[in-house]
Amino acid sequence: MQENNSKNAKKIVIMGLDNSGKTSIVMCLKGVKNLSSFNAISPTRGFETISFSALNSEFNIWDFGGQQKLREEYLKNFNDHIKGASKLIYVIDIQDEKRYDTALEYLAEIIKLLRKTKITLDFSLFLHKFDPDLELLKKEIKEEVIQSLIKKIDDIIAPDFPFQIYKTSIYTVFQKLAV
């Protein structure tokens, strides 16, 4: 890994529940293409910063482990964590329907704190694990379920921030479809 602590590097924060795929997304962004490496990822304890260069720019990605205890800690010290960030990516595991509500609650807390700090940043929401073979795996997610989730996300974020929702998956290394 090429370390890069340049002051000009863009800080990108990636947040979401545990197991939603954040570290995997970061690996994709770094250019890891060997899919077996993705099975070897363990849950992120605390947060990790990863630096890389792409498209003539330098990035520092802050990958915030999503386990409940960690989430509580970030929300308590939110300003310290978000300071200097120009982009926030929020990841929701689209295959984990049972935890949509928990994911939306965490998102709402983040938005509330961003509103308080008056920080403006570029906001992206990834509906992740939108694998190309979902149908074959009989894991198909009903369109109305997705639409209802998107509506809830809109209601949480839209009044405060311009944002974009993408469908993403590591299995199309790295597919990102605007919704």
Ligand SMILES: Nc1nc2c(ncn2[C@@H]2O[C@H](COP(=O)(O)OP(=O)(O)OP(=O)(O)O)[C@@H](O)[C@H]2O)c(=O)[nH]1
């Ligand atoms: N089907 C599918 N699985 C994925 C995808 N992306 C990640 N995974 C799997 O999801 C699991 C969790 O991935 P991680 O990247 O560790 O998730 P995380 O959000 O970093 O989790 P924490 O570090 O605990 O917050 C791993 O088994 C990955 O292989 C995807 O696009 N599709």
Ligand SMILES: [Mg+2]
């Ligand atoms: Mg992780």
